[in-house]
Amino acid sequence: MGETPERYSREETTAQRADRRWGELMQELRVTQTGVQVLVGFLFTVAFSNRFTELNGDERVLYLITLVLGASATAVLIAPVSFHRILFGQRMKPELVRATNLLTLLGLGLLMCTIAAALLLVFEFVLHGSVIAWLAAGVTAWFVLMWYLVPLWLRLRRNAEWEEDGRLLGAMRERVTASGDRHPVAGAEGNAAGGDRTAPGDKGP
Numbered sequence: 001m002g003e004t005p006e007r008y009s010r011e012e013t014t015a016q017r018a019d020r021r022w023g024e025l026m027q028e029l030r031v032t033q034t035g036v037q038v039l040v041g042f043l044f045t046v047a048f049s050n051r052f053t054e055l056n057g058d059e060r061v062l063y064l065i066t067l068v069l070g071a072s073a074t075a076v077l078i079a080p081v082s083f084h085r086i087l088f089g090q091r092m093k094p095e096l097v098r099a100t101n102l103l104t105l106l107g108l109g110l111l112m113c114t115i116a117a118a119l120l121l122v123f124e125f126v127l128h129g130s131v132i133a134w135l136a137a138g139v140t141a142w143f144v145l146m147w148y149l150v151p152l153w154l155r156l157r158r159n160a161e162w163e164e165d166g167r168l169l170g171a172m173r174e175r176v177t178a179s180g181d182r183h184p185v186a187g188a189e190g191n192a193a194g195g196d197r198t199a200p201g202d203k204g205p
Helices: 012-046 052-055 057-085 093-126 131-203
Strands: none
Touching: 012 057, 012 093, 057 093, 093 131
């Protein structure tokens, strides 16, 4: 039987864990903040381009929705910086990490919606027909798959492996315990049998 893999863990204090997680979140936010700022900056310039007047009423509404989504994503993804400044020195790093984690997930969702709306706007301006909705839906589904479903699948699979490892380890411990319980009984039986064999000798001349 192969060795049971151990659960991945670190020996950290609560403060060390919070500091490490905060650093990891900051690295992730640098990537998303750059992306959303470039996208929103591009959206702002669209309104001042020469071809903006060619957009019809529905396309302009879609543009405004995209711009609002982009601005909302920017606000949410930059919010951890403000949180950190306001809570600085208050010994609330674990709470700050939990809040930043939720803000990052929300910001990624808003960024995904912004990209999907921007793609729909471009498709609407360049193409015509029902293919537009299918293209936008396909790209959005790809984002959902790569950003949410695959990581969730990996997390669920690892949790299932940990549960299976725990069951195997528990079964192995039960066998060891049961084996340890049987050995003393066997020793006692052997001593009893030995006593019976020596008894006649004790009664001899």
